[in-house]
Amino acid sequence: MKHIKTFLQNDPRALSLLTLPAVALFITFVLVPIISGLRISFTDWNGYSQSYAYVGFSNYQEMFRNDAVWVAFRNTIIYGFGSTAIQTVIGLSLAMLLCRKFLMRNVTRTFVYLPAMVAQVIIGYIWYFLVSYEHGSFNDILKLFGHAPVDWMAKGWRAILFILLINSVEYSGKTMIIFLAGLESIPHVYQEAAEIDGASGWQVFRNITIPMLLPAFTTSLVLNIIGGLKMFGLVVALTDGGPGYASHSLSSLINSMYFANQQAGFSAAIGVFSFIFIMCVSVLLRKYLNAKDMKYNG
């Protein structure tokens, strides 16, 4: 009894007890689901009935044979890395445009950042009005030029491209903010000194701005890749995976396998796969970026 009391009063290790509520939640809602997800992935559970049978690896075998899973996997990579590339370009350009003070700066910053505050599903449904076949805003412009209306989301590749572009444009505000913070932290003397030495605008950008922005690149890269790989709401709102299963991401495919097809065991297997995939990507990303950091700073 006395031991416990002195431990609590004097041993700094006792402070770890403060993590208990968080640890309890993590065990209940992260660890237990991960383990039980693994278990469900070896069953033929349909999502609601009390009984189910263990089917060994057949869900995983089915997964590697299933075309929809491969398409969703490919799309997830496109959404993750494609959005990141586009967002980096748009975000950096906007930050360069909007970093120094001038008349329209703050208004534009606000308009660019606003959509980043709105849920993906809602952005998706708003864009539905622009890209829908009948009476959509884009088709109204086509009609103006005497062109026949286009069913924008009816072709697989076009649907993927639209989801990719809408995601990149609407959420580039977040990337812009990170680059703006980076730009504001670059001391002006560097640029001025380079200009006095006769460096051109491009040389200053290439040799001073870009290297000084490296931490901003790292942060936005990690945020955008992980965010893009989790893509769900936009797909559900814009195409619900269609046409067929052409524009599904892994997340939206899991959802539709579970809700629409009642294949809980199968969708748990896809869940395990997407979990492992994203964990691998984030570990590799961290390793790569840490190594790069060492190269520049060490």
Place this chain on the structure above:
Amino acid sequence: MGKKTINNRYNGLKNIGAVLVGIFYFIPFYTVISISLKTRTDRSSHWALPKNPQFSNYLYALTKGKIGLAIINTLIVTFFSVFLILAFGSIASYPLARVKNKLNKALLSIFVGVMMVPPLSVLVPIYKEMVTLHGINTYWGIILLTTTYGLPKSVFMFTNFISTIPKELDEAALLDGCSQFAIFPRIVLPNLKPVIASIVILSGINIWNDYSFQLYILQKPKLRTITLAISTFFTEGRANMPAAAAAAVLSVFPVIIIYLCFQQYFIEGSVDAAIK
């Protein structure tokens, strides 16, 4: 002299560029607002301004579409989740920032790792677990779940912030006879205001905009949150698009108002969260 005129000319171009960018980003918002002010029979283009702006669609969205109820439900879930994220996150971060032993280092990297978990990859087993715990269609079910997945970011931000508070403060308090568990509430907590503001805004927005967890846990129409109510509008009510547009505007409106009032905190918050 010469340099100045060049700068001015650049500023002119920059203004034009900025206006074009602003207009481009405003187009989706303009479209949805313009649709929401038109009648259902109005077949004019979405680009056209409404001839007789009228608010009946908003009335329909609020009464028949129950957007008001959805906003209240979302407020309840957001408020309690953010409160728990702050409470559990801050106390957990204190030892993680101050006592860097093996256990705490491991805990921190596990917590931060959870940030990467895609919700959909674990939602099937979470749903099954919630059925067993009778947490489906309950506020506590969605609040605890949302808290769990919001905690990593808050632990990450709190730990970084507490590391910047001088440890000497803690040591002085210990010498004055303060017990080690009393240091957090007395010495550390009063210094956490700026990071608390950032976390409230960041997790508040994330929870307000959540779709995946709410979709699985809140299945009763009575408990629908904003994202669920809007998606019901668009999937079941394709016939009444102006009302769906009004519902979308209503759901975005509170976020925009809060953003405009606390703009500085939003920007600082997202930068804090991103940069170590």
